[in-house]
Every structure is written in C-alpha cells, then in structure tokens.
Amino acid sequence: MYTVMVVDDSPFIVDIFVTMLERGGYKTLAAYGGEEALETLRTVKPDLILLDIMMEPMDGWETLMHLKNGPETKEIPVMMLTAKQLTPSEAQEYGIYIEDYIMKPITHRELYDAIENLLSRKRMIETDMKMAAEAGVDRKLIDEYSRLRRQADVSKRLLRLLENTYKINDEKLKVSDDINLAIKSMAMNIRFQEERLEQLRKEFSLRFEEKKKT
Numbered sequence: 001m002y003t004v005m006v007v008d009d010s011p012f013i014v015d016i017f018v019t020m021l022e023r024g025g026y027k028t029l030a031a032y033g034g035e036e037a038l039e040t041l042r043t044v045k046p047d048l049i050l051l052d053i054m055m056e057p058m059d060g061w062e063t064l065m066h067l068k069n070g071p072e073t074k075e076i077p078v079m080m081l082t083a084k085q086l087t088p089s090e091a092q093e094y095g096i097y098i099e100d101y102i103m104k105p106i107t108h109r110e111l112y113d114a115i116e117n118l119l120s121r122k123r124m125i126e127t128d129m130k131m132a133a134e135a136g137v138d139r140k141l142i143d144e145y146s147r148l149r150r151q152a153d154v155s156k157r158l159l160r161l162l163e164n165t166y167k168i169n170d171e172k173l174k175v176s177d178d179i180n181l182a183i184k185s186m187a188m189n190i191r192f193q194e195e196r197l198e199q200l201r202k203e204f205s206l207r208f209e210e211k212k213k214t
Contacts, residue, residue, distance in 0.1 A: 065097070
C-alpha cells in the first residue's frame with residue numbers, strides 16, 4: 001500500500017483529499033503547511049507528496065525547493081496540487097523538480113489515475129535502469145536516461161496544460177509574444193529530450209544484444 005502526504009494550509013482541503021485517497025486504498029499523511037511538511041518528513045518518508053502552491057507563509061514552490069535540496073527528501077515524487085493556472089516561467093523553472101501539476105477541482109478517478117500513472121512510470125524507469133546496469137551500461141548513461149525519461153513525460157504534461165490555458169491553437173485569441181516564445185521553446189526542448197532518449201534506448205538495446213551473445 002502506497003503512502004501519500006497531502007500538504008495544504010487549508011484543513012478543509014486536506015480533509016477532502018485525505019478522504020479521497022483513503023477511499024482509493026492509499027495510506028495518508030497530512031501536513032497543514034510547508035513548515036509542518038518538512039518537519040514531518042524528518043521521521044517519515046511517503047511514496048508521494050501532493051503539494052499545494054498557494055500557501056502561507058511558505059508557498060508550495062518554496063516548499064518544493066526545500067524538499068529537492070534535502071538529501072533525505074529529494075527523491076520523493078511531488079505532484080503540485082492547485083487551482084492556480086500554470087505560467088510558462090513556472091513550468092520552465094520548476095518543471096524539472098515535479099512529477100505532475102494537478103488542477104483543482106479534481107474527481108476521484110482523475111486523482112487515482114494521475115497517481116497510478118506516476119507510480120507506474122517510476123516502476124518502469126527503475127526496471128529499465130536495473131536491466132541496463134545488468135547489461136553493463138555506463139552508470140552516467142543510465143542516470144541520464146532516468147532523468148530524461150521522467151522530464152520528457154512531465155514536460156509534455158506541462159506543455160499541454162500551457163497550450164490549453166493560453167488557447168495556443170485558437171487563432172481568434174492573441175497570445176503575447178513572451179508566452180508564445182516560452183511555449184515554443186518548451187516544445188523544442190521536449191523534442192531534444194525525446195531525440196536523446198531514442199539514442200539512449202538504441203545504446204541500451206545494443207548492450208542487451210551483446211550480453212545475450214556472451
């Protein structure tokens with residue numbers, strides 16, 4: 001059974017998500033703000049953190065950076081949970097640190113699917129890394145693959161959110177040049193990530209074939 005920590009400065013919101021998660025079969029931890037979350041994480045390590053952005057005095061982004069700069073917490077997956085629209089600058093600055101960006105309100109099924117997709121991807125990456133290591137692939141390449149695999153998936157999710165938020169495909173709406181440029185830059189980075197991932201997959205396949213012959 002997976003353990004999910006819910007972090008929000010609104011007890012009402014925390015209670016809602018704790019109830020949803022427990023109905024879905026997850027164990028839960030509750031923290032009513034960033035400081036309480038960091039304090040709790042000194043003694044417990046959940047499988048996933050649902051972190052709200054609009055909190056005081058420490059908001060979600062600040063809390064996120066504390067988590068990712070902490071050696072004991074940096075590997076815990078974090079999903080941002082908020083009613084706040086994502087901005088291109090936030091996607092570019094924080095996208096490499098998060099696993100998903102979940103908009104409130106959200107249904108039970110949408111929440112469960114988001115969590116299961118995240119945990120499934122995590123298990124798949126771990127399996128790929130283990131197989132690559134057993135085949136003798138260089139550790140630096142394995143780490144690069146793990147980072148890019150996660151980043152590419154998250155970046156594509158964030159890009160879709162930005163495109164929907166700013167109606168990029170609606171010719172009737174005029175999007176500012178800064179936003180349009182930021183979204184195009186993000187799409188280009190995703191293409192580079194996917195091209196590099198394909199190169200790494202080919203490298204892994206060669207090593208797997210070589211191992212079979214020995």
